[in-house]
Amino acid sequence: MNIAELEQIIRDSSDVPNATEEEVVAHFRAKYPVVNFGDRPVYVFTAEREFGGSCHAVSVHGINAPATPEHIYQYALITYCYAGEFKMTVDGAPVTLSAGDCLVADRHVPHGVAATGPNDFAVNIVLNDRFFDDHFLKTATRLGSKFALALSTRTSAHMESRVYQSRNDELARCLVDRILCEKFDPAVATDDIIDSLAEALLTHLLRTYEGDVRSQAEIDQCERLIGRIREHVALNYREGNLGKMAAALGYDATYLSATVRQETGQTFKQLVNEERMKRAAMLLQGTHMTVAEIAAEVGVSNLTQFYKRFREYAGCTPNDYRNQ
Structure with a gap:
């Protein structure tokens, strides 16, 4: 696939339904339980996400999408702002990702998304426990970063997140582009290639922007x-x-x-x-x-x-x- 075609393909491939904010909230209420997190209600996504036997799920949060209320995954999340701005709340605090910026959130971090405009979209890469067991645990131990180890070990509280201002990071953009090419034009061993690219992306972000990575x-x-x-x-x-x-x-x-x-x-x-x-x-x-x-x-x-x-x-x- 030609990378130059990606932005238009992404615009046409939003995974967010064309619905009002009220309809999204009603959907959440009907499907997910609510817990009191601090002083606010937060929806808890159950561990039912379809991974199709792979270690990841890649989706696009597209243009002109309604806001989604705060929710908690059971999986680690990488959100990459592909174009425009992507406004979120992360553990109750406002976060704005500009194009090229990246959020990495561990499994139990509450997050929500504001309504997107006509030029705002992001890529979500959701990673299940198998990704860390089969691909990333050894890398995390080599890096030695506390955040990397928290992502990779099941004994962690899984409450940490990071925002990386990687807007001028050409390698991060290249890795996300290749992941999207595999998603939209799958071939033999696509799942394995996406796993490897996601591992490379996460490793690059951690070793570039985490201050406690070992020498x-x-x-x-x-x-x-x-x-x-x-x-x-x-x-x-x-x-x-x-x-x-x-x-x-x-x-x-x-x-x-x-x-x-x-x-x-x-x-x-x-x-x-x-x-x-x-x-x-x-x-x-x-x-x-x-x-x-x-x-x-x-x-x-x-x-x-x-x-x-x-x-x-x-x-x-x-x-x-x-x-x-």
């Missing part, structure tokens, strides 16, 4: 430490002792535990268990040892626990794995 030297230092931790676990998985590993590597145990969780998304125990099950799978494939012998060999003394952990790791029992 490459800090990233390299952490990766070297994780490499040493993985090497130690591979050699000592039977014992799996955090204190002894900390002593061997010359670090505080609490620091190492936190580093493992931040850099890998796993606890130290999960890292050890993964290595044990990996070794168990190799023994099941390459030896005639009994399951009980393999459990003892990899450091799991409780056979019931071994069966449970192996099923979680491989999706089947040890005997089924061996027979396959």
